[in-house]
Amino acid sequence: MKEYSIDELKNIVRPTLGEDVPLLLFRILRIIGIRSLLGETSGATLYMMGKNVGTMLGAADLDDFKRKIEDLKVGIAEVEVIDEDHMIVKLYECITCAGFGYTGEMFCDMESGIIAGLLETVFKKKAKSTQTKSWSAGYNYCEFEIYLY
């Protein structure tokens, strides 16, 4: 199976419909479609997918990290550096969960992976991101705890 690069996906010819898709379609694919296919493994799979995408996109520094997250409309990121290998990323308007009702379950694994992947390219270290807050867990933003190693 051929592996495609991001550049190969950039040529979009949709003169009437343009480049945007409804966020609802994304959420149907992401929250219903993928979960029904992958079940309990969907979290780990989405995290790895996000991480690969994050490292492919890459970011030069923390400002570029925030810009990439916002340009892709994944959300609006705020970074709190705890120490050189530990940071907290708050994600407002999360693509997957913003507005979601309380379920007690957190499932923004792809976003968690994208954040980890991008931060790996910023700091040139491995990153592990764990989601700690979500709309679906009773907050009005998403939060991720990141350790570099």
Ligand SMILES: [Zn+2]
């Ligand atoms: Zn989220």
